[in-house]
Amino acid sequence: MEIEMNKALNGNLSLEENELIKISELSYKYGDLTALENVSLSIKKGEFIGIIGPNGGGKSTLVKLILNILKPFAGEIKLSKDIVFGYVPQSTSFEKNFPISVIDVVLTGHLPKKIRLRHRFSEHEREHAMTVMESLNIRELAEKKISDLSLGQLQKVLIARALMNHPTVLILDEPTASIDNDSSMEIYSMIKELSQKITVLMITHDVTRDLSFFDKLIYVNKIIHIHTKEGMDAGAESCPIDWLKAGEQIQQIMREKAKTSK
Numbered sequence: 001m002e003i004e005m006n007k008a009l010n011g012n013l014s015l016e017e018n019e020l021i022k023i024s025e026l027s028y029k030y031g032d033l034t035a036l037e038n039v040s041l042s043i044k045k046g047e048f049i050g051i052i053g054p055n056g057g058g059k060s061t062l063v064k065l066i067l068n069i070l071k072p073f074a075g076e077i078k079l080s081k082d083i084v085f086g087y088v089p090q091s092t093s094f095e096k097n098f099p100i101s102v103i104d105v106v107l108t109g110h111l112p113k114k115i116r117l118r119h120r121f122s123e124h125e126r127e128h129a130m131t132v133m134e135s136l137n138i139r140e141l142a143e144k145k146i147s148d149l150s151l152g153q154l155q156k157v158l159i160a161r162a163l164m165n166h167p168t169v170l171i172l173d174e175p176t177a178s179i180d181n182d183s184s185m186e187i188y189s190m191i192k193e194l195s196q197k198i199t200v201l202m203i204t205h206d207v208t209r210d211l212s213f214f215d216k217l218i219y220v221n222k223i224i225h226i227h228t229k230e231g232m233d234a235g236a237e238s239c240p241i242d243w244l245k246a247g248e249q250i251q252q253i254m255r256e257k258a259k260t261s262k
Helices: 059-066 102-110 123-135 151-163 181-194 229-234 240-260
Strands: 019-030 033-044 048-052 074-079 085-088 169-173 199-203 216-221 223-228
Touching: 019 059, 033 059, 033 074, 033 199, 033 223, 048 059, 059 169, 059 199, 059 216, 085 151, 102 123, 102 151, 123 151, 151 169, 151 181, 169 181, 181 199
Parallel strands: 048 199, 048 216, 085 169, 169 199
Antiparallel strands: 019 033, 019 074, 216 223
């Protein structure tokens, strides 16, 4: 996913060594509703970052601002000149009934900016798509119809599509939403392996899992709270991230008890 730089994205901020994204005093409003307020953070090359927080807290808004889908109400975002984004939406937002094969979905990650009628992909592009699928262990799905895939398989296909343009930053929106536990673990392992090669930003609600594999956690609820790897290892009191995790664990226990009592 390539983005066009604008003035709001490249103002007076300067990047330090290994910084890919720098955000300073960023705010955004939907009408009179403040979605984000005075957000500042830095994202460096090679980081694996988890973005968590309550529904409506501004997680998706933050990502859309980084991707230049939305324009800041105030503040600045500075991007590295050679940054290339790969974006993976939730699999539940993808129309599975569309009559298209897996390899054709993956190839759409390599569409040119200007598409001609009856666009045909080159043999080189098809080979590249197969190589990407091979790297994610889904090559055998190439000729299957999207409608025949499980949600876990579909999510892997969407990740493959996002990798087609050789991104330097991969952004995923709740990649394990509505996916069974085994498939969820496979996807977590896949993303962790990818994070060894590229920078990863991942929105997740699944805070009951071990979050220590992230290098940094960003808790978003209009303002942000940043939890570093060192903080996660040492533990912290009175931290919104810990409150959220504890709350989710309690809700999970209550749901399991409700099931067993039926």
